[in-house]
Structure formats: structure tokens, C-alpha cells
Amino acid sequence: xxxxxxxxxxxxxxxxxxxxxxxxxxxxxxxxxxxxxxxxxxxxxxxxxxxxxxxxxxxxxxxxxxxxxxxxxxxxxxxxxxxxxxxxxxxxxxxxxxxxxxxxxxxxxxxxxxxxxxxxxxxxxxxxxxxxxxxxxxxxxxxxxxxxxxxxxxxxxxxxxxxxxxxxxxxxxxxxxxxxxxxxxxxxxxxxxxxxxxxxxxxxxxxxxxxxxxxxxxxxxxxxxxxxxxxxxxxxxxxxxxxxxxxxxxxxxxxxxxxxxxxxxxxxxxxxxxxxxxxxxxxxxxxxxxxxxxxxxxxxxxxxxxxxxxxxxxxxxxxxxxxxxxxxxxxxxxxxxxxxxxxxxxxxxxxxxxxxxxxxxxxxxxxxxxxxxxxxxxxxxxxxxxxxxxxxxxxxxxxxxxxxxxxxxxxxxxxxxxxxxxxxxxxxxxxxxxxxxxxxxxxxxxxxxxxxxxxxxxxxxxxxxxxxxxx
Numbered sequence: 001x002x003x004x005x006x007x008x009x010x011x012x013x014x015x016x017x018x019x020x021x022x023x024x025x026x027x028x029x030x031x032x033x034x035x036x037x038x039x040x041x042x043x044x045x046x047x048x049x050x051x052x053x054x055x056x057x058x059x060x061x062x063x064x065x066x067x068x069x070x071x072x073x074x075x076x077x078x079x080x081x082x083x084x085x086x087x088x089x090x091x092x093x094x095x096x097x098x099x100x101x102x103x104x105x106x107x108x109x110x111x112x113x114x115x116x117x118x119x120x121x122x123x124x125x126x127x128x129x130x131x132x133x134x135x136x137x138x139x140x141x142x143x144x145x146x147x148x149x150x151x152x153x154x155x156x157x158x159x160x161x162x163x164x165x166x167x168x169x170x171x172x173x174x175x176x177x178x179x180x181x182x183x184x185x186x187x188x189x190x191x192x193x194x195x196x197x198x199x200x201x202x203x204x205x206x207x208x209x210x211x212x213x214x215x216x217x218x219x220x221x222x223x224x225x226x227x228x229x230x231x232x233x234x235x236x237x238x239x240x241x242x243x244x245x246x247x248x249x250x251x252x253x254x255x256x257x258x259x260x261x262x263x264x265x266x267x268x269x270x271x272x273x274x275x276x277x278x279x280x281x282x283x284x285x286x287x288x289x290x291x292x293x294x295x296x297x298x299x300x301x302x303x304x305x306x307x308x309x310x311x312x313x314x315x316x317x318x319x320x321x322x323x324x325x326x327x328x329x330x331x332x333x334x335x336x337x338x339x340x341x342x343x344x345x346x347x348x349x350x351x352x353x354x355x356x357x358x359x360x361x362x363x364x365x366x367x368x369x370x371x372x373x374x375x376x377x378x379x380x381x382x383x384x385x386x387x388x389x390x391x392x393x394x395x396x397x398x399x400x401x402x403x404x405x406x407x408x409x410x411x412x413x414x415x416x417x418x419x420x421x422x423x424x425x426x427x428x429x430x431x432x433x434x435x436x437x438x439x440x441x442x443x444x445x446x447x448x449x450x451x452x453x454x455x456x457x458x459x460x461x462x463x464x465x466x467x468x469x470x471x
Contacts, residue, residue, distance in 0.1 A: 017405070017408050017409060017410035018410050018411065018412040018414075019095065019408045019409040019410055019411045019412065019414040020404070020405055020408040022412075022414040022415045022417070022418045023095035023096065023408045023409070023414055024404070024408075025418055026091060026095060026414070026417065026418045026421055027091065027095065028390075029418070029421060029422060029425065030084065030087055030088050030091055030421060030425075031088070031386065031390075032383055032386065033084060033425050033429075034081065034084040034085060034087075034088055035382065035383070035386060036206065036379060036382070037077055037080060037081035037084060038081065038085075038155060038158075038203070039202070039203035039206040039207050039382070040074065040077045040078075040081070040203075040207055041077075041078065041081060041121065041151040041154070041155070042151045042152060042155050042200060042203040042204075042207075043203040043204045043206070043207035043208065043238065044070065044073075044074050044077075044207050044211075045074070045144055045147050045148035045151055046148050046204075046238070047070065047207065047208070047211070047234060047235050047238055048067050048070045048071055048074065048144060049141070049144040049145070049148060050234060051063045051064070051066045051067040051070065051234055052064065052067035052140075052141050052144060053141060055067055056137045056138060056141055062226050062227050062230055063230060063234075065227065066227070066230060066231055066234070068132060069439075069443065070211075071125075071128055071129055072129065072439065073436065073439070074125065075125060075129050076432065076435055076436060076439075077432070078121070078122070078125055080428050080431070080432050082118070082122070083424075083428060084425065084428065085118070087421060087424065089111070089115075091421075094409075094414075094417065095408065095409065095414065095417075096397070096407045096408060096409075097407075097408075097409050098402065098406050098407035098408065098409070099397055099398070099402060099407040102177075102178045102402075103171070103178060103398070103402075105178070105181045105183070106164070106170055106171050106178065106181050106183055106186060107161055107164070107183070107186065108183060109183035109184065109186070109187065110157040110158070110160050110161050110183070110186055110187055111157070111161070113153065113154075113157045113187070114154045114157035114158050117150045117151070117153045117154030117157065118150070118154055120146060120147075120150040121146075121147050121150035121151050121154065124143050124144075124146045124147035124150065125147050127143045128140070128143040128144060128147060131143060152200065155196070155199065155200065155203075156192070156196045156200075157187070159192065159195055159196040159199050160186055160187050160188075160189065160192040160196070161186065162195065162389070163189055163191040163192040163195040163196070164186045164189060164191075164192070164398075165393065165396075165397060165398050165399065166191060166195070166260065166261060166389075166393060166399055167189060167190070167191040167260050167399065168398050168399060168400070168401050169182075169185045169186065169189050170182040170183060170184070170185030170186045170189070173401075191256065191260070194249070194252060194253045194256070195253065197249050197253075198246070198249050198250060198253050198385075201242045201245055201246045201249055202242070202246065202381075202382050202385065204238050204239060204241070204242035205239055205242040205243055205246060205341075205344065205378045205381070205382075206375075206378045206379055206382050207235065207238070207239075208235040208236060208237075208238040208239025208240075208242060208378075209235075209236075209239045209344070209371075209374040209375045209377070209378040210375035210378065210379070211231070211235040211375075212231075212232045212233075212235045212236040212239060212371055212374070212375070213371050213372045213373070213374055213375035213376075214231075214375075215228045215229075215231035215232035216232055216362075216368045216369075216371035216372050217368075217372050218231075219232070219362060219368050220365060220368045220369070220372070224362075229362065232362065232371070236348075236351075236371070239344075239348065239374075239378075240348040240351075240352065243341070243344045243345045243347075243348050244345055244348065244349075246341055246345070247341060247342070247345060250338070250341070251304070254268075254304075254305060255305070255306070255307060257305075258305060258306055258313070258314065260399075261392070261393065261399060262314040262318070262319065263316070263319045263323055263324055263325055263392075264325060264330065264392035264393060265305060265313060265314065266313065266314055266315055266316045266319065266324075266327075267316070267324070267325050267326075267327045267330035267331055267334075267392055268305075268330060268331060268334040268388065268392065269281055269301055269305060269313050269331075270284050270286065270291055270294060270327070270331045271301070271313045271314070271315045271316060272286065272289070272290070272291055272315055272316050272317065273315040273316075273317050274312045274313070274314055274315035274317065274318060275301075275312055275313070275315070276302070276310055276311070276312035277298070277299040277301070277302035277303075277308075277309060277310050277311070277312065278299075278301035278302045278305070278306075278312050278313040279296040279297055279298050279299065279300065279301045280296070280297040280300035280301040280304060281294045281295070281296055281297075281301065282294065282295040282296075282297065282335070283295055283335070284331070285328050285331075285332075286327045286328055286331075301313055322395070323395065323396075325391055325392050325393065325394045325395070326391055326394060329387065329391050330387075330388055330391050330392040333384045333385070333387035333388040333391065334384070334385075334388040334392070336380065336381065336384040337381045337382075337384040337385040337388060340377050340378070340380060340381035340384070341381055343377070344374060344377065344378060344381070347370060347374065351367070
């Protein structure tokens with residue numbers, strides 16, 4: 001049987017240059033790990049801001065307690081994200097000299113602004129963390145504003161680089177040399193804003209559902225006080241808005257792919273042939289050049305992908321085999337993202353409909369279990385979306401300009417770097433889990449102030465407020 005159904009023919013197991021395969025694996029590991037932390041850098045400050053605002057302007061002590069605790073969690077995640085982000089910055093030059101050599105001037109400005117945003121976010125996070133009891137409450141609240149904006153700006157700068165890889169602008173090639181460089185065009189390209197909006201909203205989905213799930217887990221264990229209900233509701237509201245807006249943004253973004261990256265759209269839709277109108281193909285795999293195990297819904301592919309009843313989705317038969325992405329990986333990842341996103345959107349509608357009918361969904365264990373599951377599902381959707389975006393662009397690292405194999409180095413020692421990176425991320429993961437669990441235990445024990453997240457557990461002094469128990 002032809003192995004193309006597994007896309008093995010397109011995986012460079014013995015690829016040249018020697019650094020290509022380990023470079024692919026390392027970027028997949030690094031980006032897949034770091035993107036989750038990046039979501040917290042984007043979305044968590046806004047949630048802390050709302051909780052702190054409620055505490056200051058409404059005299060809500062529970063909300064103020066949530067803001068204080070979430071800020072300390074944010075500090076831990078920010079520190080870990082700083083390490084993984086630093087690794088990524090070195091990887092770009094070490095793993096992809098064929099990209100950063102010729103195009104370093106093109107990409108330098110967005111990366112410089114991203115670094116500046118990181119420092120601004122770090123400064124104001126420090127001011128916020130150490131400002132409790134030292135800065136007037138309303139002024140202290142304002143420390144969150146530049147912190148949140150810096151996280152958004154930094155993420156936009158990184159996404160603009162990825163958007164440039166999908167739709168390269170801001171340069172010309174003459175005699176094999178990159179000339180007429182305009183780095184501002186990279187920052188403000190037509191694809192950057194939409195792709196950032198997609199990622200920005202995804203960050204609120206991930207953080208909102210994950211944080212709400214933590215408090216749902218606490219309620220499953222019997223902690224049904226106001227602290228847990230507010231800790232669930234506040235991030236869940238953010239997640240609700242994001243889950244309902246995301247399909248619209250994804251649809252608008254997807255409409256551009258037919259013109260800019262037809263091979264990616266064909267892989268998304270598993271369109272082996274150009275059909276007019278095109279069906280929506282649910283599930284399925286490409287086996288021996290034929291689509292199997294798929295459910296076709298007539299016309300819906302043209303309606304969703306092209307905003308037309310008759311406009312076809314360009315099929316893979318029009319794409320040279322050397323320019324096709326790994327079809328099955330791209331298709332499955334895309335449909336996983338869309339499927340989970342749709343499920344989460346329906347789930348939040350059901351939740352708020354029940355609230356509107358006067359019921360309390362949080363009183364049922366099934367609702368709480370579903371809320372706990374929503375966090376990991378949102379993370380899976382996020383990862384699947386990035387796989388669809390990155391794998392769907394292959395075999396190009398800069399679409400239509402530079403192939404991935406030409407961007408990689410020829411050093412086989414990159415395997416050692418991959419092993420070291422995997423070890424580092426494993427240690428960071430274990431460290432994050434240990435520290436956050438330690439903080440939660442100490443909060444439950446009644447400690448209100450944690451001078452360090454790693455200190456020994458102490459017996460509660462005076463018991464503390466029960467409403468401030470952690471999850």
C-alpha cells in the first residue's frame with residue numbers, strides 16, 4: 001500500500017541538510033510549549049485587571065483576593081515563559097540560518113519591538129506584585145494597564161512575523177540578494193491583523209477556560225464558597241465572549257487562504273479535485289490518493305471557504321506534488337481545531353441559556369466536569385490550530401520564496417540541542433507544577449501572603465478568610 005496516507009513520503013527522515021529534521025522537531029516542541037504560556041501573558045492581565053477593578057471600586061474583598069493570587073500565579077508563569085522565550089530567540093538563528101541570514105533585516109524590527117514589550121511587561125508586573133500595600137489602590141490598579149498592553153503588543157509583533165512567513169512582504173530579491181527592505185511592512189501587513197486577532201481571541205479562550213476549570217475542580221471537591229464561584233465566573237465570561245467571536249474571525253481569516261495559500265486550503269478541506277460547488281468534508285484521510293472515511297455535505301465547502309454557492313475550492317491536483325503540504329496532518333489538525341471550537345461555543349451558549357432560564361448550572365456535577373474538561377480542550381484546539389497553520393505552509397518557511405529545507409543548517413549536532421531543549425522544558429514543566437501546587441496548598445491552609453512561591457508550608461495563622469481559599 002502506498003504510504004502517502006501517513007504523509008511519510010513528505011517527512012524528511014533522512015533529509016539533507018542534516019539539521020533539517022532536528023530543527024523541525026525542536027521548533028515544534030518549543031513553539032507548542034511556549035504558546036500556552038504566551039496565552040497567559042496576553043489574556044491573564046486583563047482578567048486580573050477586572051478582578052482588581054471590582055475590588056477597588058466596588059469594595060469586593062473576594063475579587064481583590066483573586067487579583068492578588070492570580071498576579072502571583074502570573075509571575076510564576078511569566079518567569080517560566082521568559083526562559084522558553086529566550087530559548088526560541090536563540091533557536092531562530094541557530095536552527096534556521098538560511099532564514100535569518102538573508103531576511104534578518106526584514107524581521108529585525110518586529111523582534112526588537114517584541115523584546116521591548118517583554119521588558120515593559122516585566123517592569124510593570126514587578127511594580128504590581130510588589131506594590132500591594134505600598135502604592136495607593138487606584139494607582140496600583142493602573143500598573144496592570146501597561147502590563148496588559150505590553151503583552152498584547154509583544155504577541156502582535158511575533159504574530160506579524162508568522163503572518164509574513166505566510167504572506168511575505170517588505171523586500172525584493174535582485175541577483176539572489178534581499179534588497180529594498182521595509183520592516184514596517186512586516187508589522188502592518190494585511191495578514192498580520194487578522195492572524196493576530198485569531199491568536200488573541202484564542203488566548204482568552206485558553207486562559208478563560210483553564211482558570212475557570214481550576215475553580216470548577218475546586219467546587220467538585222466541595223469548595224462552593226463565593227471565592228470559587230467568582231473565580232469561575234470571571235474568567236468564564238472572558239472565555240464565553242472569545243468562544244463566540246472566534247468562529248467569525250476564523251471564517252474571515254480563512255477566506256483569504258483561497259487566494260494566498262491554495263495548497264493549504266485544499267489540505268484543510270481534503271479537496272483532492274476542484275469541484276464546483278465544493279462539499280464540506282468532515283473527517284476522512286487521504287489513502288492511496290483517495291479520500292476515505294469522510295462525510296461529505298454538498299455545497300457547504302464553497303459556502304464556508306469561499307462565501308459562495310458555486311465558487312470551488314482549488315483541488316490538490318492543481319498543486320505540484322513538491323509544493324503540497326502533508327495533507328492528512330494538516331486536515332486532521334484543522335478539523336480538530338474547528339470541531340473543538342464549535343463544541344466550546346455551543347457549550348457556553350447552553351450554560352448561559354440555563355442561567356437565563358433561572359437555573360444554576362454550577363449546582364450540577366456534570367456542568368462542573370464539563371468546565372474542567374473545557375480547559376484542556378481549549379489547549380488542544382490551540383495546538384491543533386498552530387499545527388494546521390505551520391504544517392499547512394510546508395514545504396515553505398517563507399511562502400513561495402524560501403523552502404524549509406533551504407533554511408535549515410547542515411549541522412547534525414542539532415540533535416544534541418534538541419535533547420537539551422526537551423530536558424529543559426521537562427524540568428520547567430515539573431517546576432511549574434510543583435510551585436503552583438505548593439502555592440495552592442498554602443492558600444488553602446490559610447496563608448494570605450506568600451513572600452516566595454517556593455517557601456515551606458506554614459500553619460495558618462488566625463485561619464484567614466474561608467472565602468479566600470484557593471482551588
